Amino acid sequence: MAALLASVMVAASATAVAFEPNPWIDDLEQVKEALATKYANLEWAVFEREVDLPGLFADTQARIERATNEAEARAAFDRLARRLGDGHVVFDWPHTGAPATATSASPDQCSALGYNAVMRAVPVAANALGYQPLVTPQAGEFPAGFIIVHGQRVGVVQIGVFTPQGFPALCQAALQELVIPAAKPCDEACSDRIENWAAGRLTLDLAAQLRALKAAGAESLVVDIAANGGGSEWAEAVARMLTPLRLRSEDTGFVRGEHWAKAFTADEASLRHFAAHESGRNRAWLLELADQIETRRRTALTACDSAPLWRGEHPACDWLGRAFFGSGILAQADPAQLRGKPWAALLFSPMEFPYDEGVWRGPLIVLVDRNTASASAEFAAVLQDNRAAIVMGEASGGGCGHTNGGTPTKLRNSGATLEVPDCARFRSDGSNEVMGIQPDVAISFATVDGPHRRGARFVAQLPQAVERAAVLWNESHGVK
Numbered sequence: 001m002a003a004l005l006a007s008v009m010v011a012a013s014a015t016a017v018a019f020e021p022n023p024w025i026d027d028l029e030q031v032k033e034a035l036a037t038k039y040a041n042l043e044w045a046v047f048e049r050e051v052d053l054p055g056l057f058a059d060t061q062a063r064i065e066r067a068t069n070e071a072e073a074r075a076a077f078d079r080l081a082r083r084l085g086d087g088h089v090v091f092d093w094p095h096t097g098a099p100a101t102a103t104s105a106s107p108d109q110c111s112a113l114g115y116n117a118v119m120r121a122v123p124v125a126a127n128a129l130g131y132q133p134l135v136t137p138q139a140g141e142f143p144a145g146f147i148i149v150h151g152q153r154v155g156v157v158q159i160g161v162f163t164p165q166g167f168p169a170l171c172q173a174a175l176q177e178l179v180i181p182a183a184k185p186c187d188e189a190c191s192d193r194i195e196n197w198a199a200g201r202l203t204l205d206l207a208a209q210l211r212a213l214k215a216a217g218a219e220s221l222v223v224d225i226a227a228n229g230g231g232s233e234w235a236e237a238v239a240r241m242l243t244p245l246r247l248r249s250e251d252t253g254f255v256r257g258e259h260w261a262k263a264f265t266a267d268e269a270s271l272r273h274f275a276a277h278e279s280g281r282n283r284a285w286l287l288e289l290a291d292q293i294e295t296r297r298r299t300a301l302t303a304c305d306s307a308p309l310w311r312g313e314h315p316a317c318d319w320l321g322r323a324f325f326g327s328g329i330l331a332q333a334d335p336a337q338l339r340g341k342p343w344a345a346l347l348f349s350p351m352e353f354p355y356d357e358g359v360w361r362g363p364l365i366v367l368v369d370r371n372t373a374s375a376s377a378e379f380a381a382v383l384q385d386n387r388a389a390i391v392m393g394e395a396s397g398g399g400c401g402h403t404n405g406g407t408p409t410k411l412r413n414s415g416a417t418l419e420v421p422d423c424a425r426f427r428s429d430g431s432n433e434v435m436g437i438q439p440d441v442a443i444s445f446a447t448v449d450g451p452h453r454r455g456a457r458f459v460a461q462l463p464q465a466v467e468r469a470a471v472l473w474n475e476s477h478g479v480k
Contacts, residue, residue, distance in 0.1 A: 023413035024064045024073045031077070031418055032057055034409040036306045039420045040255050041086050041399065043319045044432045046309050049085050053310050056083055070414075077416070086434055087373050088401045088421040093414070109182045110171035113191055117168055120160025121227035124367060127455030128462075131156065134216060138209040141167055141202065146218065147459065149466050155218025157209055159238065162231025162375045164198035174198050196352075199234055203353045207241060210359045220363040220466050226393060226454075230374025230401070236327045237350035239379050243388040244358030245476060246334070249327035250381060250425040250433060252400065253320030256300050259407050259422055260321070264297035267329075267346065274343040286343065289329055296321060326378055326400075326425050363469035364389040367458065368437055369445055373397030378425060380437045385428040387476050392441035392458075392465040399434030400425045441465040 035042060035053075045051045063076035074093055081089045123143050125131065133145040134155075144157040164170060174197040175182055180190060213221065223242065240247055254260040268290050275286035304317035325331040328349040335357060338344035344351035366380050366389045377398035383389035400423035409418040425433040443461050445454055473479070 021064050027411040027413050038407045040424045087397045090419050092417040110168045115168035115171040119166035123158040124226040124454050125156040125224045127451040128459035136212045138205040142209045152219050153217045154220045155213035156222045158224040162235040170198040207359045222365045224367045225376045226369040227371040228376040230376050233349040235375040235379040237353040237355040239382045240357050241359045244361045245388045247386045248332045249325040252323040253424040254323045255422045261300040268293040363473040365465045365469050366391045368393040368396040390469040391439045393439045393443050396437040398436040
C-alpha cells in the first residue's frame with residue numbers, strides 16, 4: 001500500500017504544471033508602460049513619495065521570479081501598488097470562484113445597478129459618550145445628533161459616502177417615482193435617470209437634516225466623514241451647503257493623451273452648441289470658454305516623455321496638463337445666476353444638484369481619518385483651503401481618481417485590470433491633494449480601536465476643535 005501511495009504521489013507531481021513566471025513578467029512590463037503613459041501622479045511618486053521606480057520594478061520582478069504559484073505573483077503586483085502609496089492605483093484580479101448557478105436568486109434592480117448600503121461608513125461621533133441622537137425622517141440617510149461641550153450644543157451629522165449608490169432605499173423610491181418596471185433591464189439612460197433622481201432627493205434630505213439640527217439648537221456642527229471612501233461630484237455641492245462663504249475649488253491637472261482629448265472635444269462642442277442658442281454676454285462667455293477648452297485639447301494631444309522621471313529627473317515638459325477645477329470649468333459660481341441655464345452643470349458640476357449655498361451658517365468641523373479618501377478628501381480640502389472649516393482627526397487619503405471611466409489597462413496574461421488615476425487636484429498651496437488632508441486638530445485613532453474607543457478619542461479632542469472652529473468662523477466673517 002505504501003509503495004502504491006508513493007507511486008501515485010510521484011505521478012501526480014510529474015503531471016503537475018509548474019508555475020511559469022515569464023507571462024507575469026510580461027504583464028509587469030505592461031504595468032510599467034501604463035504608469036509611464038497614463039499615471040497622473042507619476043511625478044509626485046518620484047519627488048514627493050520618493051519612490052525609486054527602477055528599484056521597485058526590479059524588486060517586483062525578483063519576487064515574481066521567486067514565486068511558486070499565482071497567488072504569490074499577484075501579491076508581488078499588489079505590493080507594487082501599495083509601495084506607490086496612491087489609493088487609486090489598484091489591480092482588479094479576475095474572480096476564480098465558481099460561477100453562479102441558474103437556480104441562484106437574481107439580484108433586485110437596485111442591487112444589479114450597484115446600490116449597496118455597505119458603502120456607507122460606520123459613524124464615529126455617534127459612538128461618543130454623551131451623544132444624543134436627533135430623530136428625523138432623514139436620520140436613516142444622515143445620522144445626526146448632539147454633544148454638549150462646555151454648555152454649547154454641538155450638532156453632529158454623518159455623511160457615510162458621497163454617492164447615491166450607497167443609499168439603496170432611494171433607488172427603490174426612484175423606481176416607483178419614475179415608474180420604472182423592476183423586472184425590466186435598466187440601460188445606461190435608465191440608470192442615469194435613477195441616479196439623478198436619487199442624488200436630487202439626497203441633496204434635499206441633507207438640507208432638511210441641516211435645518212433640523214439648527215432648529216434644535218446646534219451652535220456648531222461636526223460633519224463626520226471618517227472612513228467615507230469618496231463618491232462623485234456631489235461632494236462639491238455638499239461643501240457649498242455647509243458654509244455661506246463662496247468656495248473656490250481646487251485646480252486640476254490631467255494626463256496627456258486621447259482620453260482627455262476626447263473629453264475636451266466633447267465639452268468644446270457642447271459649449272459651442274449652447275453658445276449658438278445664446279446672445280450677448282452669455283454667447284461671448286461660452287465661446288471664450290470653448291476656446292480655453294480647445295487650448296487644453298491641444299495640450300492633451302502633445303505628449304510629454306516620462307523617461308526622465310524614471311531616472312529621478314524632472315521632464316523638460318509639464319508632466320500634467322492643467323485642466324480647470326474640481327468643480328468643472330468654473331472654480332466658483334453663484335448658483336442663482338446659473339440656475340435654469342441648460343449649460344450650467346457643464347460649467348459648474350455642483351449645478352447637477354438642487355443645492356443652496358449656506359444651508360448651515362455657523363462654525364464647522366470636519367472629522368476625517370486615514371480611510372477618508374477621494375471625493376471625501378476633496379470635500380475636506382476645499383473647506384480647509386477656503387478657511388471654512390476646521391479639520392479634525394488623523395491624516396487622510398487623498399487624490400483625484402478616474403474621469404469618464406478612467407484609463408484601465410487589461411493585462412494580457414493574468415487577466416487583471418490595472419486602474420491608475422488620470423487626473424490630479426492641487427491644494428491652495430500648490431501641493432498635490434494625493435498627499436492627503438492634514439488635520440488642524442489631531443486624534444490618535446488606533447487600528448485596534450473599536451467603535452466606542454474611536455468615539456471616546458473623538459470626544460476628548462472635540463472641545464479644542466469647537467474652540468478653533470469658533471475662532472475661524474469669526475475671522476472668516478470679520479467678527480471681532
